[in-house]
Amino acid sequence: MAQNEKKYSQIESKDIKLVKRPSDLDEFDDDSNTLRAVLSCGHVTSADSLTDCCKAQLDRGETELKCPVCQKKWTYHEVRLLAKLTDNEQQYFDKTLGKSVIKNSPAQHYMLAKLHGTGDVMASQYFQIFIRFNDKRDSPLIVATSKEQFENTTIQQIKEKFIAATPGMPETDRIRAVFGMDQLDDKETVGFYQITHLSVLTFVMRMDGGSGS
């Protein structure tokens, strides 16, 4: 019985929060000595229960993966991470989700092409960068649909786009943007700093005034 079990160890990616609470997805998975992962919706699962749960959804032809308890949507990223998908499972997930995701949006289509390594299917039409904020994982941000538009985008506009796409973000003037060694001026453009497609920008929160005193 144990041979197929995917166990979490104490040391996993810092993106994974581990707890010793019983599974919310499988009532029989309640051994209090087993580490389980907390999903973005707050529910707790083992890698195996999550794999089975998501597989069942894909088999039913679902196009999104959702928590069966609270109906909140899970990202494919977290499912891959927390379900510890094997190569075979991941292939199945990619293939099954891929079919439905492509219908949804060009941005997802592009991300998927990148994920699959199937070449830059849409790369010529989408110029995107990644934003690293508060040491969390990098979030993709589509900036423009042409090279010219991309290079003329100001840092201020990038901040605004990121804030619009990210719930709970502070005002633009509370964020410092950094690229490589440069702290970026809001009025300058992407082209000025030689930021390119798929570059990673780091956003740092400015401390409130007087914190250093």
Ligand SMILES: [Zn+2]
């Ligand atoms: Zn949930």
